[in-house]
Every structure is written in structure tokens, then in C-alpha cells.
Amino acid sequence: MLHWKFNRIAGLLVAGAVGKHECGVHCVDGSARYVTCANYPGQRFHGCNCACGPSDGRVCVVHNPDGSAVEDCPK
Numbered sequence: 530m531l532h533w534k535f536n537r538i539a540g541l542l543v544a545g546a547v548g549k550h551e552c553g554v555h556c557v558d559g560s561a562r563y564v565t566c567a568n569y570p571g572q573r574f575h576g577c578n579c580a581c582g583p584s585d586g587r588v589c590v591v592h593n594p595d596g597s598a599v600e601d602c603p604k
Contacts, residue, residue: 552580557577558577563594564579566583574586
């Protein structure tokens with residue numbers, strides 16, 4: 530049982546390092562942010578950070594549920 534818990538925690542740490550761990554419908558803080566990109570007009574990608582946008586996304590922005598911008602992505 531202890532071995533299982535350790536592997537689960539280690540897996541979460543690895544997922545956190547990748548940056549895609551917050552790409553579901555809800556963020557860790559409970560909010561429902563999304564990413565938009567200029568080259569994907571009209572599409573919203575679930576996620577709490579820039580890593581959740583498409584790999585070929587250009588001029589991407591992370592938004593709060595009310596549409597306000599949270600973060601401009603570096604690409």
C-alpha cells in the first residue's frame with residue numbers, strides 16, 4: 530500500500546513538472562480557465578496555463594471564465 534502511494538505522489542510530481550497537469554475542465558484552484566489562440570479563431574482550449582494551448586498556437590492567451598485575460602503566452 531505504501532509503495533502505491535509513493536508511486537502516485539511521484540507521478541503527480543512528474544506531471545506537474547511537465548505543465549500539462551492543469552489542462553482539464555477545472556484548475557487546481559477550482560476555476561475553469563481556458564486558452565484562446567489567434568490561429569484557432571472561435572476555439573477555447575480547457576486549461577489553466579499556456580501549456581494547455583495547442584503546440585502550434587500563435588498569440589495565445591489564458592482567460593478567466595468571465596473572459597478577462599490572465600496571462601499572455603510567450604509564443
